[in-house]
Amino acid sequence: MGFYVGIDVGGTFTDVCVADQAGQISMYKTPTLPDIASGVVDGLRMAAQAQGLELGSFLEQVERFGHGSTVAVNALLQRKGARVGLLTTRGFADTLWIARMMAMTTGLPPEHYTHYRRRQRPDPLMERALVREVEERIDYRGAVVVALNVEGARRAIRELIDEGVEALAVCTLWSFRNPQHERMLRDLAREMAPGLYVSVSSELIPVIKEYERMATTVANAYLGPVVRGYVAGMSKQLSDAGLRKEFFMLNSVGGVIPPEEAGLKPIQLLSSGPSGGALASQLLAKRLNQSNVLIADMGGTSFDAGLVVGGELLLQTEASVGNLNLLNPMIGIRSIGTGGGSIAAGVDGMLKVGPQSAGSFPGPACYGRGGERPTVTDADLVLGLLDPQYFLSGKMPLDVEAAKRVIARHVAEPLGLSLLDAAAGIREVAEQQMADVLRQSALERGYDPRDFCLFAYGGAGPLHACAFGRETGVRSIVVPFAAPVFSAHGILAADxxxxxxxxxxxxxxxxxxxxxxxxxxxxxxxxxxxxxxxxxxxxxxxxxxxxxxxxxxxxxxxxxxxxxxxxxxxxxxxxxxxxxxxxxxxxxxxxxxxxxxxxxxxxxxxxxxxxxxxxxxxVLPKVVHRVPDPKGPLAPAGRRRVYLKGWVEVPVYRWEKLPLGSRFPGPALVDAPGTTVWVGDDFNATVDDLGNLCMEVGS
Structure with missing residues (x-):
């Protein structure tokens, strides 16, 4: 039996999706570890045990292995990349520091636009002292005006090597019209330092826009040694564990690429994880005959929003990552720091949620790992929306008292609220933030979000979908069958x-x-x-x-x-x-x-x-997943008290026991091994023939 494996490493959980040749889908979640490769192997071990196999035997039967990772974007946002040197045309050493006028607000939420005159341009990813100018000049037609001074270039490269740079960026004026000088500089660097990582703008992104091209080339150099080391370490761990097939990395346009391509152009991985969910949404939209879809992925750390229009994903060639403008093709996804692990606090009489996250370690207070700050997940637990004994199928019991304690200390008491009102406030602020991003994603491209169906997924998304969907104005919401690991599910289908x-x-x-x-x-x-x-x-x-x-x-x-x-x-x-x-x-x-x-x-x-x-x-081979149908009558597994401006008791269903075609009204909860769905009191839910939970606004 051959297996297809997709793995998405998020900020809080590592998601594993496995399909066998018959189309049976299995889903697993495990906490993301500081050593990402070890966390991936832990997830694979869970999958192997579920199949009744040893890890090595399971991996030997894997036909295809796809992997989405946050390694590139984390290194960029946390400023944990390589020490980079830059070679550029004489007179243009300050390009990165001059930047653009809008650089002071690039990538920042609207509340940061205030006091604009006091804001500073973001610091580049490298030190100014590691820039070296070389004597050369090519004009806008591609004609050589000043030949490259080879001896001067050698001296510049030698100085940077002596400074201990780990990577070299090469970006000269108009090189996209004539790359001759950049190639000469590349060859000199490789001759003088064979192991040095070299990023060349005319090979990476040969397009107009001087600042963005240089920023992208430097970012690629900054990430190169990190991603190459990550890929080498992951490859070794997987090979040692028994994987015989080459693994692929998911890039930012929803496709998989070999590890060599990822190491050559790591900038392609900046939206690696979210693009898997976007791809899965596009494929599901086609199966459901939904041409226009709003994408909403709420995980433990972030919320990602995007669009499918006319059955196609919208791509962009320029994107803001952190506060940097980069020329990098990617699926048009807007992200904010709102997830299940987003930290809430009462500050100056205001309730704020995110963008800081508790991550997986220590995680929300209710995880019992020493977390001392309240999160969205803590609020959901206090409000009764989560079953403390069924989180991750009961493998990870939640501590309700710890959640109450931190919400009281950091939100309720500073703002003069009751515990329940504070928890409800955390939930409402998070949902408003997500609704705002969904609206912006549609409106800034000229579309009315009310004309779209909403796909909500991720571990936390289905619990909040009715609320942010209602605020956005949609009338139908689909929670996919593989919602808890939907990005990993998309990796299985990536070409x-x-x-x-x-x-x-x-x-x-x-x-x-x-x-x-x-x-x-x-x-x-x-x-x-x-x-x-x-x-x-x-x-x-x-x-x-x-x-x-x-x-x-x-x-x-x-x-x-x-x-x-x-x-x-x-x-x-x-x-x-x-x-x-x-x-x-x-x-x-x-x-x-x-x-x-x-x-x-x-x-x-x-x-x-x-x-x-x-x-x-x-196009790569794919497995069409087969949906189990439990048959039998529709019946709740129990009831749970939920706080909605007052306590109400609602039915609780188990997703895996819902017959295909079954219908039930809200309010209700649907528990699944990796997520919980809240069906609002103004929605009616249906399980379609693909196992998806479809919710429509009631008449």
Missing amino acids: MRLSRQRSILQRSRGNAKARAEGLDGAAIETVFRELDAEVDEAFRRYGSYDTTSQYRLRSVSMRYSRQVHEVPVAINGPLSDAGGVDRLVAGFDAIYEQRYGKGTGSRSAVIEITNCHLQLVQ
């Missing part, structure tokens, strides 16, 4: 995806009667042929090239002249024929007005094309 992009600078002539005049479709096709060759070579290098199961996604970034931000426009046909570029311009018009409102476009404005984007997708 191999490699992304590449390159700048191409074109301008139309602003002719209202011939909108595409001045845009060269043949030149765009030439760039895509070069990108095709690049990804084809990469797939062959990784030994995963099979043209019978491939497809390619192409898009360009477009904007009106003098605008700063672009919108991505998909290419669905050849551009070299007579109407190809006209179709592209029409697509830009439609997307622009969808995002910014009807009438915001201009038929006489100059249109610019700035970047070409390519994804090569290698």
